[in-house]
Amino acid sequence: MAEDPKKEPERLQLIPDDLNFEPGFNIKTLWAALFVGFIMLPGAIYLGLVTGQSMAGGAEWVTLILFIEIAKRSFVRLRPQEVIILYWVAGGLVMMGGKLGTGAELFGGPFGGLIWDQYLIQSPQADGLHQYIPDWVVPPRGSPALDGRSFLHPDWIKPIALLLTVIVMMKINSLSLGYVLFRITNDIERLPYPMATVQAGGATALAESSGPREGWRWEVFSIGAFIGVIWGLFYVVIPTVSGIFLTETVTILPIPFIDLTISLKEMLPAGIMGIGTDIGHVMVGFVLPFWIVVGSFAAAFLVNIVINPVLYSFEILHTWEPGMSAIPTQIANSFDFWLSFSIGGAILVAVMGFAMVGQTMWRLRGAKRASAKEELPEGRGDIPIPTALGVWAVSTVGFILLVWWLIPSFPWWISAFFGFVWTPIYSYIGARMIGLTGSPQGASFPYLREGSFYLSGYQGAAVWFAPIPLFNWGFEAAVFKQLELTRTHFGSIVKLAVVALLIMFVCSFIFWSFIWKLGPIPSSAYPYVQKFWPFHATMQAFWAKSTLAEGGNELIKTIIRWEYVLTGVVGSAGMLGVLSLLKWPVALFYGFIGGVGAWPHFLLPNFIGAMLGRYHFQKRFGAERWRAYTPILLAGYSCGMGLVGMSSIALALISKAVSSIVF
Numbered sequence: 001m002a003e004d005p006k007k008e009p010e011r012l013q014l015i016p017d018d019l020n021f022e023p024g025f026n027i028k029t030l031w032a033a034l035f036v037g038f039i040m041l042p043g044a045i046y047l048g049l050v051t052g053q054s055m056a057g058g059a060e061w062v063t064l065i066l067f068i069e070i071a072k073r074s075f076v077r078l079r080p081q082e083v084i085i086l087y088w089v090a091g092g093l094v095m096m097g098g099k100l101g102t103g104a105e106l107f108g109g110p111f112g113g114l115i116w117d118q119y120l121i122q123s124p125q126a127d128g129l130h131q132y133i134p135d136w137v138v139p140p141r142g143s144p145a146l147d148g149r150s151f152l153h154p155d156w157i158k159p160i161a162l163l164l165t166v167i168v169m170m171k172i173n174s175l176s177l178g179y180v181l182f183r184i185t186n187d188i189e190r191l192p193y194p195m196a197t198v199q200a201g202g203a204t205a206l207a208e209s210s211g212p213r214e215g216w217r218w219e220v221f222s223i224g225a226f227i228g229v230i231w232g233l234f235y236v237v238i239p240t241v242s243g244i245f246l247t248e249t250v251t252i253l254p255i256p257f258i259d260l261t262i263s264l265k266e267m268l269p270a271g272i273m274g275i276g277t278d279i280g281h282v283m284v285g286f287v288l289p290f291w292i293v294v295g296s297f298a299a300a301f302l303v304n305i306v307i308n309p310v311l312y313s314f315e316i317l318h319t320w321e322p323g324m325s326a327i328p329t330q331i332a333n334s335f336d337f338w339l340s341f342s343i344g345g346a347i348l349v350a351v352m353g354f355a356m357v358g359q360t361m362w363r364l365r366g367a368k369r370a371s372a373k374e375e376l377p378e379g380r381g382d383i384p385i386p387t388a389l390g391v392w393a394v395s396t397v398g399f400i401l402l403v404w405w406l407i408p409s410f411p412w413w414i415s416a417f418f419g420f421v422w423t424p425i426y427s428y429i430g431a432r433m434i435g436l437t438g439s440p441q442g443a444s445f446p447y448l449r450e451g452s453f454y455l456s457g458y459q460g461a462a463v464w465f466a467p468i469p470l471f472n473w474g475f476e477a478a479v480f481k482q483l484e485l486t487r488t489h490f491g492s493i494v495k496l497a498v499v500a501l502l503i504m505f506v507c508s509f510i511f512w513s514f515i516w517k518l519g520p521i522p523s524s525a526y527p528y529v530q531k532f533w534p535f536h537a538t539m540q541a542f543w544a545k546s547t548l549a550e551g552g553n554e555l556i557k558t559i560i561r562w563e564y565v566l567t568g569v570v571g572s573a574g575m576l577g578v579l580s581l582l583k584w585p586v587a588l589f590y591g592f593i594g595g596v597g598a599w600p601h602f603l604l605p606n607f608i609g610a611m612l613g614r615y616h617f618q619k620r621f622g623a624e625r626w627r628a629y630t631p632i633l634l635a636g637y638s639c640g641m642g643l644v645g646m647s648s649i650a651l652a653l654i655s656k657a658v659s660s661i662v663f
Contacts, residue, residue, distance in 0.1 A: 024488040042650075045108035068083075180388050259274045269312045274601035282605045290610050352576075
């Protein structure tokens, strides 16, 4: 029976209180995991290499919609518990992996990180560094495993074994500590978790949509998917297909941006300017907080239009030369001034974040005792907190011993401090911020990892590639909150983790091996990584060389200038003071600090999207309705681009595989 459209707002309500906790993991979840691993994953890999965009959002929606439609035609109605687990299956599998901390995040499983490592050790940026990178990270430069572009070589045994070990240990560490944080912030402190409420409500609505009637979510999602498909045809399909059938690749719009830096070298010396060509950045501007976008846009354009030319005229930016494109200019400016300045600004943001968290914790200090004695919900799947802490402690000890075994010369107490002191404190702060505001932002400590390595007295480069237990598992508490809201038994997330790890490791190995075998990565076939990976390699190599016995100390002293760091602190504080006097939103300050070193190429379409959303679409649809539309619209766009990406990668892989066989 169809529901009255006037009752649509009621569909956002969560599961009725009288619904019992039930498992969400079953054969449907297993089929969904296999579907994502073998069907969605190649598209995620290809889309990331070509455009730098993630299928996060798109993968979840494609999987959910497919299984909901199958359920409809099978006269089966999906339960909310099944929908929320399907959601985490799809999102977790596509997002899992990458090379975190390098800026070169990849989508498509853990072997994407090894693809980055093989590029780094062979890149010109690693000259003078490659001989210090251990063979448990990547085979040495000149290895047949790298020349032949194959993971099926003995030189890969150590890196792959370490990768598998670290991934399993990280999952155990995150689930155990995340559960403890959930128990503290949810059962004791009773924090609201606003975003978890929205996501759980969406899962409930999707479960209801497995009935005969679709609601407004489907309509908005369809519009976004249509935009994604149309734009993807021009942006992804034409370059991919033309490269298969023609001698030259036809590109309507440069990927990922139009670079105007060289053209404006006379007007804007040392300035970076360009236009991002993916319309998805406009839709991201719909979703991001308005004042964050405005602050980032203002900072990026002020820096590149006004400040950089002035700094160049005073010879502070002395490395830049006319004729440099955007990426070399960004590297030169970062080393000359902006890396030091950004450290100063980030220190101020960190102090503000910790002060804000401390004030909040002090105000709510009495809430802990008020509800600590209440009984836990029956059937939720809880375990004793000491048991979860014991599992977390064992896994943390495992990380400490692993780092000590890999790098005996690195002080073990630093790993112990990060694992047993910093990670739980930082994760608790993150969980509280998510529980209070829905966002983990608000408290961070910039360059803690880099500073600890540099000041430790360690000499070498291995520590920069080691699995140091420096984590923030605050987001895991929100996962458990979503499970509680949808009345999903907590054991389901453990079963999901086991299955997802197994499927992702196998599928990531298969598809990354195949794609890497077809051609080097990066190359002209993958425009985004070809442009940006040299920049990320330069930055990672800089930090890794800073602890080398020969020249490392002098290098970092040359680039990290404490007078510029102090300038960053004072300048950021002055900016904050001006905004406070004018009573402008503090979000403008956070956006401004984040935009100082950002690429104006992508912030321009973000700003256009934010302005369109605030001054056109909000007036047309209403602010509350527009805020409900935008995440689903962006997810639909990601879905459309993902479908186009999967079609393109299918054609490209078939064509290259056939040509490899023929020749």
